[in-house]
Amino acid sequence: MTLLTTQNLIAHYGDFQALFGVDIQLNEGETVAIIGANGAGKTTLMRSIAGVLHNAPDAIRFDDTGIGSIHAADILAKGIAMVPEGRKLFPSLSVEENLQIGCYGRKVAGPWSLDTVYDMFPILRERRHNPGTALSGGQQQMVAIGRALMSNPKVLLCDEISLGLAPVIIKDIYAALPRIKKTGTSIVVVEQDISQALRVADRVYCMMEGKVTLEGRPQDLTRDAIQAAYFGAT
Ligand code: ATP
Numbered sequence: 001m002t003l004l005t006t007q008n009l010i011a012h013y014g015d016f017q018a019l020f021g022v023d024i025q026l027n028e029g030e031t032v033a034i035i036g037a038n039g040a041g042k043t044t045l046m047r048s049i050a051g052v053l054h055n056a057p058d059a060i061r062f063d064d065t066g067i068g069s070i071h072a073a074d075i076l077a078k079g080i081a082m083v084p085e086g087r088k089l090f091p092s093l094s095v096e097e098n099l100q101i102g103c104y105g106r107k108v109a110g111p112w113s114l115d116t117v118y119d120m121f122p123i124l125r126e127r128r129h130n131p132g133t134a135l136s137g138g139q140q141q142m143v144a145i146g147r148a149l150m151s152n153p154k155v156l157l158c159d160e161i162s163l164g165l166a167p168v169i170i171k172d173i174y175a176a177l178p179r180i181k182k183t184g185t186s187i188v189v190v191e192q193d194i195s196q197a198l199r200v201a202d203r204v205y206c207m208m209e210g211k212v213t214l215e216g217r218p219q220d221l222t223r224d225a226i227q228a229a230y231f232g233a234t
Helices: 042-049 072-078 095-101 114-120 122-126 137-149 167-182 194-200 223-231
Strands: 002-013 016-027 031-035 060-062 080-083 155-159 186-191 203-208 211-216
Touching (some): 002 042, 031 042, 031 194, 042 186, 080 137, 095 114, 167 186, 167 194
Parallel strands (some): 155 186
Antiparallel strands (some): 002 060
16 A cells, blocks of 8 residues: 655755655555665655655645645654654763654654664663763664654654665664564665665665656666666766
8 A cells, every 4th residue: 555655746945956856655564765876856855755845735645645734743743754864863862862752753652662672773772871972873873763763653764874884884774674664664765875775675766866767676677777867877
């Protein structure tokens, strides 16, 4: 069943147009990856869905309701949680307090609690009283993912969760996604690392210059087609 769609989604920053009619679809239980180079519009797409940007009120539907003009807090309450680019933890708060903040906006029963987040990322249990700033980049990313999960979302939006992390840490972070998917949560991952995205996704959209240039299941996409859609024809 289709859970989330954007149809002809357009976004501007002042006079600058960042999205030119983006159509994507996320089905229940699915993991979708959005790939594309710097500036392709991936973050703008995520921020539009999460209600941070309001450019196209009728272009976004979730659970068969238009959500394009709804505020971010209400989008979270409806069940779409975002792991923002750059993690954005509260530096003066402890790991546990950062996690607890995640469930203020949406208090529903579900698979995620402090315990289940700590079971998935055991290092966070050890560090639970440390301030967010005392953590490594990878650990901070785990907190940001855990914080979003604490709202027991139907959809988890992950914006560049591998950015700036060492390959071995990225592997750990990405290992969490199948576990999250198993709980029934649908996932959108924005990723510049193509191979990482292809490994984890049921379907992939490639964006370039504010448009979707390629869409398909990883096993159906050739390397050449991805390269052309990602970098443009050379
Ligand atoms: P990145 O990987 O760098 O985050 P991206 O694919 O997520 O890239 P966006 O961040 O969505 O791309 O940016 C799309 C376009 O919109 C870029 O040309 C960018 O310069 C522009 N842009 C993004 N945020 C703003 C803003 N706040 N004001 C003006 N232009 C912006």
